[in-house]
Amino acid sequence: xxxxxxxxxxxxxxxxxxxxxxxxxxxxxxxxxxxxxxxxxxxxxxxxxxxxxxxxxxxxxxxxxxxxxxxxxxxxxxxxxxxxxxxxxxxxxxxxxxxxxxxxxxxxxxxxxxxxxxxxxxxxxxxxxxxxxxxxxxxxxxxxxxxxxxxxxxxxxxxxxxxxxxxxxxxxxxxxxxxxxxxxxxxxxxxxxxxxxxxxxxxxxxxxxxxxxxxxxxxxxxxxxxxxxxxxxxxxxxxxxxxxxxxxxxxxxxxxxxxxxxxxxxxxxxxxxxxxxxxxxxxxxxxxxxxxxxxxxxxxxxxxxxxxxxxxxxxxxxxxxxxxxxxxxxxxxxxxxxxxxxxxxxxxxxxxxxxxxxxxxxxxxxxxxxxxxxxxxxxxx
Amino acid sequence: xxxxxxxxxxxxxxxxxxxxxxxxxxxxxxxxxxxxxxxxxxxxxxxxxxxxxxxxxxxxxxxxxxxxxxxxxxxxxxxxxxxxxxxxxxxxxxxxxxxxxxxxxxxxxxxxxxxxxxxxxxxxxxxxxxxxxxxxxxxxxxxxxxxxxxxxxxxxxxxxxxxxxxxxxxxxxxxxxxxxxxxxxxxxxxxxxxxxxxxxxxxxxxxxxxxxxxxxxxxxxxxxxxxxxxxxxxxxxxxxxxxxxxxxxxxxxxxxxxxxxxxxxxxxxxxxxxxxxxxxxxxxxxxxxxxxxxxxxxxxxxxxxxxxxxxxxxxxxxxxxxxxxxxxxxxxxxxxxxxxxxxxxxxxxxxxxxxxxxxxxxxxxxxxxxxxxxxxxxxxx
Numbered sequence: 001x002x003x004x005x006x007x008x009x010x011x012x013x014x015x016x017x018x019x020x021x022x023x024x025x026x027x028x029x030x031x032x033x034x035x036x037x038x039x040x041x042x043x044x045x046x047x048x049x050x051x052x053x054x055x056x057x058x059x060x061x062x063x064x065x066x067x068x069x070x071x072x073x074x075x076x077x078x079x080x081x082x083x084x085x086x087x088x089x090x091x092x093x094x095x096x097x098x099x100x101x102x103x104x105x106x107x108x109x110x111x112x113x114x115x116x117x118x119x120x121x122x123x124x125x126x127x128x129x130x131x132x133x134x135x136x137x138x139x140x141x142x143x144x145x146x147x148x149x150x151x152x153x154x155x156x157x158x159x160x161x162x163x164x165x166x167x168x169x170x171x172x173x174x175x176x177x178x179x180x181x182x183x184x185x186x187x188x189x190x191x192x193x194x195x196x197x198x199x200x201x202x203x204x205x206x207x208x209x210x211x212x213x214x215x216x217x218x219x220x221x222x223x224x225x226x227x228x229x230x231x232x233x234x235x236x237x238x239x240x241x242x243x244x245x246x247x248x249x250x251x252x253x254x255x256x257x258x259x260x261x262x263x264x265x266x267x268x269x270x271x272x273x274x275x276x277x278x279x280x281x282x283x284x285x286x287x288x289x290x291x292x293x294x295x296x297x298x299x300x301x302x303x304x305x306x307x308x309x310x311x312x313x314x315x316x317x318x319x320x321x322x323x324x325x326x327x328x329x330x331x332x333x334x335x336x337x338x339x340x341x342x343x344x345x346x347x348x349x350x351x352x353x354x355x356x357x358x359x360x361x362x363x364x365x366x367x368x369x370x371x372x373x374x375x376x377x378x379x380x381x
Numbered sequence: 382x383x384x385x386x387x388x389x390x391x392x393x394x395x396x397x398x399x400x401x402x403x404x405x406x407x408x409x410x411x412x413x414x415x416x417x418x419x420x421x422x423x424x425x426x427x428x429x430x431x432x433x434x435x436x437x438x439x440x441x442x443x444x445x446x447x448x449x450x451x452x453x454x455x456x457x458x459x460x461x462x463x464x465x466x467x468x469x470x471x472x473x474x475x476x477x478x479x480x481x482x483x484x485x486x487x488x489x490x491x492x493x494x495x496x497x498x499x500x501x502x503x504x505x506x507x508x509x510x511x512x513x514x515x516x517x518x519x520x521x522x523x524x525x526x527x528x529x530x531x532x533x534x535x536x537x538x539x540x541x542x543x544x545x546x547x548x549x550x551x552x553x554x555x556x557x558x559x560x561x562x563x564x565x566x567x568x569x570x571x572x573x574x575x576x577x578x579x580x581x582x583x584x585x586x587x588x589x590x591x592x593x594x595x596x597x598x599x600x601x602x603x604x605x606x607x608x609x610x611x612x613x614x615x616x617x618x619x620x621x622x623x624x625x626x627x628x629x630x631x632x633x634x635x636x637x638x639x640x641x642x643x644x645x646x647x648x649x650x651x652x653x654x655x656x657x658x659x660x661x662x663x664x665x666x667x668x669x670x671x672x673x674x675x676x677x678x679x680x681x682x683x684x685x686x687x688x689x690x691x692x693x694x695x696x697x698x699x700x701x702x703x704x705x706x707x708x709x710x711x712x713x714x715x716x717x718x719x720x721x722x723x724x725x726x727x728x729x730x731x732x733x734x735x736x737x738x739x740x741x742x743x744x745x746x747x748x749x750x751x752x753x754x755x756x757x758x759x760x761x762x
Contacts (some may be wrong), residue, residue, distance in 0.1 A: 014431065054659065089657035252683055276470035278435065279695055300679040302633060306695040312658055312687030
């Protein structure tokens with residue numbers, strides 16, 4: 001490690017008790033790796049919705065102001081007073097960002113296992129990846145096959161494991177097919193590829209003809225546009241055909257979860273497999289909300305009997321539930337299919353400073369389908 | 382069985398394809414009991430919400446009209462067109478009513494087990510109890526201890542097993558205390574008595590000072606009135622003290638489930654037992670909706686992390702889940718404590734014809750706390 005790598009830039013987000021958000025770049029010293037640690041030069045880290053949520057907290061994005069210099073930009077914004085209680089746990093703490101990333105091992109600890117990874121490209125997770133250098137435990141790094149770039153390995157964890165986690169949850173809870181909303185997202189395309197490969201029936205719900213086209217082009221069978229007048233009928237028909245009784249919903253707000261539960265019940269009754277009961281069918285119908293594209297309240301019209309559930313779903317508790325062996329099995333599949341099933345696509349690669357350009361921020365906060373930014377903290381170096 | 386018992390009156394509810402509800406009394410022949418069957422003269426059968434739901438279906442109660450004679454009254458009402466699809470499964474069928482009841486065995490089949498029950502007072506379930514005579518399998522009858530009246534045994538199943546089912550569900554899903562809404566109901570008072578006896582922390586949510594007084598008089602510790610300005614704070618404090626992370630909600634509509642989940646999360650964070658996480662606490666919070674006192678949509682403001690669930694809960698699937706041995710254990714407890722923990726209170730006893738008096742119908746459909754009608758199909762005979 002040469003002198004210039006003894007410190008590196010790290011992106012930090014601070015919400016002050018005064019209600020001001022401040023995002024900036026700070027110099028942090030790169031720790032000396034212990035025997036089982038590696039120093040990784042981070043070259044690719046994605047902008048997942050969960051990262052963006054931590055980046056700006058509850059700040060009102062329409063109040064964003066840029067100051068500082070080109071190399072050391074500072075972004076400020078106001079957090080509405082009503083949202084401050086929800087920020088209590090992070091007030092006046094300078095929080096690093098970036099759950100996952102990938103880069104090259106430039107220094108290792110003294111153990112043989114660590115030394116063996118010198119120069120290798122690794123995917124890694126555990127936070128603070130919006131940084132030029134990270135000192136990490138071997139166990140938190142996933143060596144990538146030769147010929148894999150950091151950009152290709154940047155999103156090895158969140159989206160792939162979430163998509164695989166949905167399939168695992170579906171099976172563990174006794175369902176045989178599933179529904180996904182916001183289905184043309186990066187994650188949704190990944191889930192679609194898994195289902196096509198594994199021959200699992202997936203009902204994709206999208207919100208535009210453009211999104212529908214993306215999935216149809218991939219070969220997806222059931223693609224339903226919720227903005228059309230025929231939505232309910234098409235959804236019910238797809239549910240009869242697929243037999244899906246579990247859904248993963250990225251939207252969360254308003255009526256979509258309720259519409260899915262109602263359509264599932266209608267499909268179960270149409271299937272002719274179950275006797276009529278005025279309490280509703282006895283087939284359990286489940287919707288898991290895993291995202292918040294619509295922060296409005298969820299509105300449930302209880303017209304689908306009593307065998308139903310709605311709940312939150314998050315990757316980390318799921319991984320805890322399946323244990324280390326289960327997680328290892330899923331990770332191995334991700335590495336094996338990184339350039340096919342689990343390939344991510346990015347529309348723009350930016351440096352840490354460029355990530356704080358208000359125009360870029362506006363783009364990546366739009367969360368438009370098909371648009372995704374990748375940060376290379378060492379871009380141009 | 383003398384000649385006059387060869388047929389008996391039975392209450393029937395019919396929704397015609399034309400959208401008219403018709404409730405009437407019909408003569409039905411009393412079947413000859415098979416070897417393992419009993420003929421029971423029904424002397425007490427309650428008006429549970431689920432019975433009332435089946436009685437009038439989706440009819441608009443403001444359109445009720447009475448006709449027929451004093452002994453053979455007929456009630457008609459209109460089902461709104463928008464509600465007709467939900468009635469599809471029962472159209473043009475003359476449906477008997479009354480899930481549970483109690484009475485005296487007046488004739489038996491030829492088996493020794495049947496003969497042994499001649500003259501005994503039994504509780505029974507399985508539908509069509511709004512009738513003067515029922516021919517029933519021995520297994521569907523629960524012989525009551527000597528000195529127990531049919532009125533005392535009329536509600537042996539639905540409310541007692543539902544209350545016990547809530548406690549069993551709480552334990553099976555790893556919770557140690559529970560929340561109940563509409564807590565001053567007949568069922569709620571029963572649950573309160575069980576919890577006091579078994580030393581289980583119960584947080585009772587009521588909607589008036591009168592309801593609160595009923596529970597406080599019984600010795601209930603946590604009684605919170607949701608109509609007061611201090612509701613959220615009091616609920617949170619009771620949740621901190623009790624540690625309740627599961628709720629059973631009879632209301633269903635609007636915000637109560639969401640308020641309970643939010644207060645649970647606030648209580649978990651206040652307890653100081655868990656580290657802060659921006660994804661919310663990792664403690665699973667559950668609300669089961671088992672009633673529909675408010676038919677409006679359920680409105681969930683997702684501000685309590687991702688470890689939460691909302692779902693339907695119904696007695697029958699629960700009993701299937703715990704199996705015959707489990708159900709038998711619960712039933713035995715009900716019989717053992719029928720005059721104490723599981724005592725029901727009725728404000729008025731009516732005949733089948735009187736049950737169809739519009740003034741009486743208005744009273745029992747109000748579902749006012751503390752008011753409950755008992756039907757004696759053999760009243761005055």
